Amino acid sequence: MNLMQTSINESMIADVVTQTVDELTPRNLFHFSAPRQTLVGEGAILKIGTLLQDLNVVHVLIVADKVVYQKGLLSSALRSLARAGIETNVFSGIEREPGTDVVQQGVTQLKQCNADFVLGFGGGSALDAAKVIAMLGSCNCTIEEFVSPGFSGRRTIGLGAVPTTAGTGSEVTDISVILGPDREKKFLNKHADLMPDLAVVDPGLMLNLPPSVTAATGIDALTHAIEAFTARNANPISKALAIAAIQKLVHALPIVVGDGEDREARLDMATAAYEAGLAFGNAGLGLVHAISHQVGARYKIAHGVANGILLPFVMVFNGLVCRSEYAAIAQVFGVARDAMTERQRCDAGVTAVRQLLADIGLPNSLVAAGARPEHFNELAEAALQDICIVDNPRNVTKADIIAILQQASGT
Ligand SMILES: NC(=O)c1ccc[n+]([C@@H]2O[C@H](COP(=O)([O-])OP(=O)(O)OC[C@H]3O[C@@H](n4cnc5c(N)ncnc54)[C@H](O)[C@@H]3O)[C@@H](O)[C@H]2O)c1
Ligand SMILES: [Fe+2]
Incomplete structure (x- = not known):
């Protein structure tokens, strides 16, 4: 036997073993x-001047929601x-729901x-527009280039977010949603530089938000919280944030709809939207958002x-x-009982969500909100291509989506 060959083989085997061990060691990582x-x-919000001063900001462009501006919410x-x-x-x-035209006007300004800093000020619409304006202004690129796969530009202009609604969590996500030029399709982008450098969450700015x-x-x-809690990509931190958000929302949402000036409940809402934003920004969403992006853009449904309908x-x-996740949600809603099986708790969780939607007066039919059954096939095809579908916990087919669209329309 050739001794040289034996030693080479042993070292090769050692290499393969080491490499395999190295590749197996980092398991269950999450970012x-x-x-x-x-x-x-x-x-x-009264601290915004000193916060930006600490970041050495010289000149800020505030990208504001029109109504928020007209209401004087920018004055402090x-x-x-x-x-x-x-x-x-x-x-x-x-x-x-800002489109490419308004974003382009912002980039021109x-x-x-x-300016060396862009501060989004408003609901998700203003925050998302601010994110894209800061990106396009930094890279000197067109919106078409930005939304194209493989875009490699980086943001060099500072970015801050001041939410005036407790909903999207855009102040803590690396995501932007902008309507395309035909205003019938949403461009959803995920890019590390869309994450704001600074988030200022002041529930005092939300006191006048209509019910x-x-x-x-x-x-x-x-x-966001429910989809993040059950998303395929969920991790222990995102799950803890999602359940903490649900806990606050269950209690505070009916109160702020009934009494918008309840300051404690507004703070809980703002904190919950922030937590839910962190949860889904890191864990992903699911089928509700995959379908809702299509019907929202097509029929101008908020x-x-x-x-809520879906x-x-x-x-x-x-x-x-x-x-088990829905049973845990039932527990948070306070509708789980000791004698219930897990299946019964799961069903009770869904019923509790349905009841909350009815209590706060949201519509419960897509057709009543403007959707047309003859479009369902096309909408289902588009939903299957939506980025949010990859994190849905259950595998989905086009037929499944059409069935959900029909159920959510009462047809
Ligand atoms: N970037 C993300 O991570 C993310 C996540 C979810 C949704 N979105 C996107 O965000 C947008 C929706 O954002 P939204 O739900 O916050 O609604 P919005 O920003 O469109 O605002 C809704 C309405 O509320 C008004 N408004 C906002 N703040 C107010 C205040 N304090 N007082 C009185 N009126 C006020 C606005 O003028 C507007 O008419 C959609 O385009 C959606 O696709 C983005
Ligand atoms: Fe959303």
């Missing part, structure tokens, strides 16, 4: 991202920035004023309203693989 800095609490922030000696411009053209918007945005937060039907569908 967790969040804004570098967050300030939460009533009056937090503007005073705080002026006191800190930070030059400020305001772009207040953001309306519900950003280039004109040469219908409070209800719809609150249900968006609940859907994001939270579309989610949520109980998707929960029933996913119940097959989420028994």
Whole structure:
């Protein structure tokens, strides 16, 4: 026998064994991202000047929701920035569900004023527009390039988020949602640089939110928490945040719909939306969002309203693989009883969600909200391509989605 050959073979085997062990060792890893800095609490907005001063910001462009601007909700922030000696411009053209045109106007204003920081101020619509404006302004690229696969630009302009709704959690996600040029399809982008550097969450800015918007945005937060809790990509931190969010929402959502000026409940709502945002930003979402992105864009149904209509039907569908999670949700809603089986608790969790939706007066039919059954085949095909579907806990077919669309329409 050739001794040389034997020793080479042994070393080769040793290499293979070491490599296999190395590849097997890092198991169950998960990555967790969040804004570098967050300030939460009533009056937090009064600190915006000093917060940006600490980040060496010289000139800020505030990308604001039109209604929020008209209501004067920017005034304390503007005073705080002026006191800190930070030059400020305001772009207040953001309306519900911003499209590529309004984002382009914001980019033009950003280039004109040469700001080194973009501060989104409003609901998810304003925050998402601000994220994309900061990205496009940094990379000098078009929106078509930004939404194309393989986009490699980086954000160099600072980014902050001040939510005025307790819903999307956009202040803590690396996601933006913008309507395409035809305004019939949503571009959903995920990019590490879409994560704001700073989130300032002040529930005092949400006291005047009308009951219908409070209800719809609150249900968006609940859907984030429930979908993140059951997502395929969930991890122990995202699960803990999701359940903490559900706990607050169950208690606070009916209160803020009934009494928008309840400050404690508004703080719970703002905190819950933040927690749910962190949970889904890291764990992913599921079938409710995959379908709701399609029906929302096509029929101009508010994001939270579309989610609310779909949520109980998707929960029933996913119940097959989420028994223990839905049983845990029933526990949080206070509807689980000792004598119940896990299956009964799971069903009780779904019923409790349905009851909450009815209590806060959200619609329960897609057709009543404007959807057309003859589009369901096309909508199902688009939902299958939506990025959110990959984290849904149960495998989904086109026929399953059509059945859910029909159930959610009462047809
Ligand atoms: N980036 C993400 O992670 C993420 C997640 C979920 C949803 N979204 C997107 O966010 C958008 C929806 O955001 P939204 O639900 O917050 O709604 P929104 O930003 O469209 O605001 C809803 C309405 O509330 C008004 N409003 C906002 N704050 C107010 C206040 N304090 N007082 C009075 N009126 C106020 C706005 O003018 C608007 O008419 C959608 O485009 C959705 O696709 C993004
Ligand atoms: Fe959402």
